Amino acid sequence: MTHEPRVEHPLDLSRRALLGAASAAGAATGLGAFSLDEAGAAEGAGEGAGRQGPLPRKVDVVVVGAGIAGLVAARDVAAKGFSVLVLEARDRVGGRVLNHELKTGGDVIEAGGAFVGPTQTHIRRLAKELQVPTFKEYNTGNSVYVSSTLGRLEYSGTVPPDPTILADAGILLTLIDQYASEIAVDAPWSHPRAREWDRMTLRDFIRSNAVVNPEGVSNLIENWTQPGFGADPRQLSFLFTLWYVACSGNERNVGTFARNSDTEGGAQERRFIGGSQLIPLRLARQLGDSVALRAPVKKIVQGDGRVKVHTRRGVVTAKRVIVAAPPPMVLDIDWFPRLPQQRRRLLKSQDMGKLMKCDAIYPTPFWREDGLNGFGINDSGAARTVFDNSPRDGEPGVLLAFVGGDAWRTYGRIGKAKRKQAVLEGFAAMFGEQALNPVEYTEQDWTKERWTGGGPTAIHAADGSFTRFGPAIRRPFRRVHWAGTETSTYWSGYMDGAVRSGERAAVEVVERLR
Amino acid sequence: MRGLVVRLLALLLTGTLLGALPSASPSASAKPGDEKWKTRVFSLVPSPGYPAYVHKHTNGRVYAGTYVAGDRQRSRVFEWGRGGALLRSWTVPGQLLDESHGVQVANQTKDGRLVLLETSRRALLTLDPRTGKFTRIATFPEGSVPNYATWGPRNLFVTDYAQGIIWRVLRNGKVQQWFAGPELEGVDSFGATGIVYRHRERDFLISQQTTSDGSADPTTGKLLRLKLRKKGPGRISTLWTSRPTDLPDGIGIGRSGHIYIAMVGLTQQLVELSATGEELDRFPDVPFTGENGSKIPFDSPSNATFHGTSVLVANQSAVQGDASHQAILRVEVGERGRAPHLPRSATFRRR
Numbered sequence: 001m002t003h004e005p006r007v008e009h010p011l012d013l014s015r016r017a018l019l020g021a022a023s024a025a026g027a028a029t030g031l032g033a034f035s036l037d038e039a040g041a042a043e044g045a046g047e048g049a050g051r052q053g054p055l056p057r058k059v060d061v062v063v064v065g066a067g068i069a070g071l072v073a074a075r076d077v078a079a080k081g082f083s084v085l086v087l088e089a090r091d092r093v094g095g096r097v098l099n100h101e102l103k104t105g106g107d108v109i110e111a112g113g114a115f116v117g118p119t120q121t122h123i124r125r126l127a128k129e130l131q132v133p134t135f136k137e138y139n140t141g142n143s144v145y146v147s148s149t150l151g152r153l154e155y156s157g158t159v160p161p162d163p164t165i166l167a168d169a170g171i172l173l174t175l176i177d178q179y180a181s182e183i184a185v186d187a188p189w190s191h192p193r194a195r196e197w198d199r200m201t202l203r204d205f206i207r208s209n210a211v212v213n214p215e216g217v218s219n220l221i222e223n224w225t226q227p228g229f230g231a232d233p234r235q236l237s238f239l240f241t242l243w244y245v246a247c248s249g250n251e252r253n254v255g256t257f258a259r260n261s262d263t264e265g266g267a268q269e270r271r272f273i274g275g276s277q278l279i280p281l282r283l284a285r286q287l288g289d290s291v292a293l294r295a296p297v298k299k300i301v302q303g304d305g306r307v308k309v310h311t312r313r314g315v316v317t318a319k320r321v322i323v324a325a326p327p328p329m330v331l332d333i334d335w336f337p338r339l340p341q342q343r344r345r346l347l348k349s350q351d352m353g354k355l356m357k358c359d360a361i362y363p364t365p366f367w368r369e370d371g372l373n374g375f376g377i378n379d380s381g382a383a384r385t386v387f388d389n390s391p392r393d394g395e396p397g398v399l400l401a402f403v404g405g406d407a408w409r410t411y412g413r414i415g416k417a418k419r420k421q422a423v424l425e426g427f428a429a430m431f432g433e434q435a436l437n438p439v440e441y442t443e444q445d446w447t448k449e450r451w452t453g454g455g456p457t458a459i460h461a462a463d464g465s466f467t468r469f470g471p472a473i474r475r476p477f478r479r480v481h482w483a484g485t486e487t488s489t490y491w492s493g494y495m496d497g498a499v500r501s502g503e504r505a506a507v508e509v510v511e512r513l514r
Numbered sequence: 515m516r517g518l519v520v521r522l523l524a525l526l527l528t529g530t531l532l533g534a535l536p537s538a539s540p541s542a543s544a545k546p547g548d549e550k551w552k553t554r555v556f557s558l559v560p561s562p563g564y565p566a567y568v569h570k571h572t573n574g575r576v577y578a579g580t581y582v583a584g585d586r587q588r589s590r591v592f593e594w595g596r597g598g599a600l601l602r603s604w605t606v607p608g609q610l611l612d613e614s615h616g617v618q619v620a621n622q623t624k625d626g627r628l629v630l631l632e633t634s635r636r637a638l639l640t641l642d643p644r645t646g647k648f649t650r651i652a653t654f655p656e657g658s659v660p661n662y663a664t665w666g667p668r669n670l671f672v673t674d675y676a677q678g679i680i681w682r683v684l685r686n687g688k689v690q691q692w693f694a695g696p697e698l699e700g701v702d703s704f705g706a707t708g709i710v711y712r713h714r715e716r717d718f719l720i721s722q723q724t725t726s727d728g729s730a731d732p733t734t735g736k737l738l739r740l741k742l743r744k745k746g747p748g749r750i751s752t753l754w755t756s757r758p759t760d761l762p763d764g765i766g767i768g769r770s771g772h773i774y775i776a777m778v779g780l781t782q783q784l785v786e787l788s789a790t791g792e793e794l795d796r797f798p799d800v801p802f803t804g805e806n807g808s809k810i811p812f813d814s815p816s817n818a819t820f821h822g823t824s825v826l827v828a829n830q831s832a833v834q835g836d837a838s839h840q841a842i843l844r845v846e847v848g849e850r851g852r853a854p855h856l857p858r859s860a861t862f863r864r865r
Contacts, residue, residue: 122599181837184560186603190587191561251557251598254838474602475646489600504601511573511644 050284051085051292055314059083061509062309062318064297064333067095068495069483070324071283072126072502073509074290077322080510085318086287087311089296089451093284095326096446096455096485097495099275102398104361104440107391108275109398111357111444113456113495114389117269118259119250120496122503123279127272130282134270135392139263141368144376144430152429158262160220160377168210168217173257175209180245181254185489188243189467197239201462205238216379223377224261227385227402228493230353230446231459235405239467240460247492255490263375263387267494273392276495296451299334302478310334320509324483324502327458328352329451342472349465350486352454354408356445358382358401358423360438365390365397367431374399376430382411382419383426399427399435412445419443457493458486474504479512481505549846551784551797553806556598556826556842562587563840565828566618567662567764568819569628572856575601576821577628577643578828578842579617583609589617591628591641594842596821604641607648610634620663621670621854623861629670631660638663638672638683640862651862652687659703662764665860666711666718667742673698673706673720680709680720680740680747685863693740693747700724701732708765708775708817711855716742719753721762721775735762737775737791753791757781757801764817766825768849774818774825778832782812784825784845797845806843813839820851 063074066088074084092098098112116123116134127134145153145160155161159169179197184190191197197205202225206218222232229236229244248267249255259266272278284291292313299310300321307321323330327350330339338344365388367374374388384407389400401423403411411419420441427435446455460466474487483505488497559565559578566581576594583589589606609615615634619641622628627640627649638652638660654660659675663683671692672681678698682690698706701724708721718740725732735756741748756762761779768774771789782804786795798805804812814830824846831839 182561184562184590186560186592186600187590187605190590190605192586251594251600252555254558471605500599503595503599507575507595507601 051289055087055292055295055311055316056083056085057315058317059085060318060513061085061320061322062087062307062316063322063324063483064309065095065324065329065484066090066093066280066284066291066293067324067484068097068123068280068283068498069095069485069502069505070322071280071287071291072499073322073324073483073506074287074502075283076503076506077509078287078290080506080513082510082513084287084290085316086284086291087295087297087309087316088291088293089312089329091293093291093293094277094280095498096452097276097280098444099277100359100442100444102361102396102440102442104396107396109359109389109391109400109442110271110275110277111359111442112276112446114271114276115268116271116495117262117267118265119248119253120267120491120494121250122499123494123496126283126499127279130279132278132282133273135273136270137263137268138365138368138388138390138394139373139375141371141373143373146376146378146381146429148379154372158258162216162220164213165216165220168212168214169220171211172206172209172217172221176242176245177256180242180256183239183242183246185243185246185255187471188239188246189470191239194239194467195464197242198237198460198464198467199462200238201234202236202238202241203233204462206233219379220377222405223379223385226404226407227355227456228260229457229459230355230404230408230455232405235459235461237460237462237466243466244492247488247490247497250490263373267491268387271392279495297333299336300480301336302480303336307479319479320512321480322483322505322509323480324505326352326452326454326484327486328453340472340477342469343475343477345465346469346472349460349463349469350458351461352447352452353404353456353459354412354447355402355404355455356408356412356443356447358403358419358443359389359441360399360424360427360435361440361442362397362399362434362438363395365394366434367397367399368394370432372431374431378426378429381426381429382407382422383430386427386430396439399431401426408447412447416443476508481508550848551806552846553808554844555808555810556821556844557594557600558838558841559592559828560590560600560603561837562589563837564616564830564832564835565816565840565842566616566830567620567817568826568828568842569619569622570819570821570826571622571626571628571643573626573643575643576826576842577619579606579619579630581616581618581633581830583615586611589615589632591617591619591630593643598842598844602643604643604646604648606630606632606639608635608650618662620672621665622856624856624858625861627861629663631663631672633659636660638670638687638689649862652683652689654681654689661707662709664709664711664718665855665857668857668859670860671709671711671718673709675700675705675707676703678705680706680718683862685859685861687862693750695750696727697736697738697750697752698722699726701726704761707763707778710765710767712767713855718742719765719767719773721765723761723763723779731758733758733761733779735760735779737762737765737773737787739791754787754793756785760785763815764819764828766818766820767852768820768847769852770849771852772849774847776815776817776827778814778816778830782815784812784815784818784827786847806845808843810839810841810843812843815843818845823848823850825851
């Protein structure tokens with residue numbers, strides 16, 4: 001495990017404090033320590049390939065960030081014959097994609113982005129190239145719904161059979177799909193009602209359109225927004241939410257709520273054998289000496305037809321730069337000249353979601369014997385949305401709780417022991433007392449990841465910022481180009497969006513270098 | 515421009531212009547199991563939709579503009595990768611939003627800029643996809659509706675949908691009337707659409723949607739051939755006559771010399787002609803339904819731009835305005851296209 005200073009609100013840290021902390025971490029571990037090995041790479045251990053020693057003085061293209069987006073961009077640029085250097089602040093690659101090796105049996109689960117589904121053709125094609133196969137998320141049997149009013153129910157399908165919310169859920173999801181189908185994925189701010197919807201929260205929309213039980217259906221929708229955005233309906237611009245649904249498709253399939261939220265036929269349909277971080281690890285291995293870890297970027301200076309990138313490990317001059325870092329991290333770089341106002345305000349308006357993943361490990365997936373698929377939703381508690389996170393062979397059994405948004409605010413900031421207890425009680429409410437006694441428990445709080453600042457994605461509040469500043473999202477800033485899943489036109493916030501954004505940024509850069 | 519098409523199609527649908535629709539009969543050339551004409555969705559076109567034409571760039575990527583935008587929406591230009599991945603888009607600046615406004619990516623310059631025809635200001639713009647910079651090159655005279663464009667000898671040649679004129683745009687942006695003739699006059703101004711220059715044959719192929727010569731069926735269109743003389747246009751002749759309500763639109767030319775034309779009218783078909791104008795095939799066999807075997811039927815298919823051994827077709831849904839039909843479709847034709855004429859002189863002065 002990396003041992004990073006615990007930060008309650010990383011976004012509140014000043015840039016200099018952040019960089020200072022990074023420097024301290026770098027000094028403690030020594031420059032040139034790398035983690036590109038598949039075994040043990042997940043959390044900073046192990047030695048592998050990667051650039052050792054000083055950085056090159058000049059390359060054609062510098063890529064900032066060794067998440068999937070940055071590595072894909074670098075690979076595509078290198079494939080066209082240009083020299084490239086990827087600068088990564090951490091001691092590992094993968095960004096928001098992170099494998100975790102279980103103590104129990106050494107199996108791997110994902111502590112970050114994990115699922116893939118239909119229409120996510122870019123990440124799946126990349127995984128196939130890198131020989132990282134997928135397996136279907138276990139989905140046999142019933143799901144569980146735990147309601148404060150109705151108690152525990154088992155059900156099949158998408159929406160639990162709660163008579164107090166079924167009708168409203170039907171109305172709202174139909175409207176959301178209808179509106180989302182009108183949203184241009186590349187320019188959601190161009191919709192005739194964009195300004196209105198960008199001043200309206202998802203919660204406002206629910207309250208205005210639910211007929212029977214607005215509070216109840218809003219609570220249900222939290223089970224979607226907390227894992228999906230790390231936020232609650234009151235914190236989300238309705239326009240941004242519609243765009244997110246519109247993005248849940250591809251050029252041949254209009255995005256839908258079901259494709260975003262479902263397991264079968266949806267974005268949670270499959271996982272990667274060996275964990276999703278195998279993809280960035282294998283990309284980085286291909287890039288070899290072109291990836292430099294523990295090289296946080298401090299300053300980017302543009303002028304005289306070149307870009308100077310100042311890092312913890314030295315200064316690199318490039319013809320073009322691709323920045324593939326989470327939005328708030330971009331603001332932590334010193335920019336000369338300053339970022340254009342629209343981009344700066346865009347970045348300031350993009351808050352990272354609050355999300356942690358909590359996994360409990362059992363000798364077997366005992367819930368399967370009871371005819372349950374391991375998926376559950378609860379209208380309260382720490383374990384609001386739960387998945388079966390077992391490896392492909394089902395051993396050991398793993399239950400995963402997404403603790404996001406308000407659930408994170410309640411349970412993310414209490415001690416680990418209390419949180420663990422709350423999560424296990426949530427599992428027990430769904431799957432029985434046996435869930436109280438895991439053989440192992442692990443959790444990953446993305447708000448404490450210094451170089452991410454939250455997860456799973458950056459969100460927009462209903463403050464009009466998405467319409468006002470959104471058009472800057474992919475606009476290059478002189479010789480600097482933008483990648484990262486938030487800049488994608490489809491599957492923004494997902495691994496597929498990361499791949500797409502890297503591919504697009506590489507196209508931009510290569511055509512300027514030719 | 516698209517507004518005019520809608521009006522015309524609406525007239526056709528209500529029978530104002532139409533005497534009797536031809537009966538739906540399968541084409542004799544259909545070959546069961548033949549992969550030719552296999553149709554797939556290349557990409558849906560995001561709002562505001564209404565793709566007018568598809569341009570295949572020499573950089574390998576694909577571009578289309580939105581020919582109609584909502585009341586206050588600006589038109590956009592989309593860029594796709596070879597496989598149909600949406601890469602980038604640009605919003606067209608300076609449009610008169612109170613006017614009918616749309617944009618077509620009509621061609622490109624030799625140095626890689628896109629050539630756009632913008633309707634609200636009757637403007638010819640360029641867009642450099644490398645920088646995102648738009649430049650206004652030319653303005654067409656009042657009353658003109660610039661429609662399609664091709665590079666010919668030295669200059670760009672542009673059809674006018676509303677007037678029987680071919681415009682020539684010089685490198686400095688000056689617009690000249692290069693050819694005018696009654697053959698290009700359409701009913702109620704529904705005139706010339708697609709234009710392609712055939713370098714080897716030294717002629718232009720021009721599609722003409724309707725006939726205004728007093729013939730019995732004015733909804734019959736034509737493919738015209740305009741020969742070049744040394745110093746200007748030569749004789750114009752009819753290479754092929756369409757069926758009623760076809761409304762021939764954009765043109766693609768295969769390496770075999772075969773000519774592929776989209777029928778944006780009620781028949782909703784692609785037509786394949788020999789180099790001399792003999793009709794060889796139609797797809798789909800049954801007109802009017804647009805059923806092409808893909809999940810999106812032909813719905814005002816407007817062009818046939820070569821992309822490998824297939825043609826890309828902008829499916830406008832001009833009348834129904836069905837956003838789920840507004841897409842770029844990819845139709846296998848079994849041969850590669852002839853590279854569009856793009857001489858070294860195919861550019862405009864930098865401004």
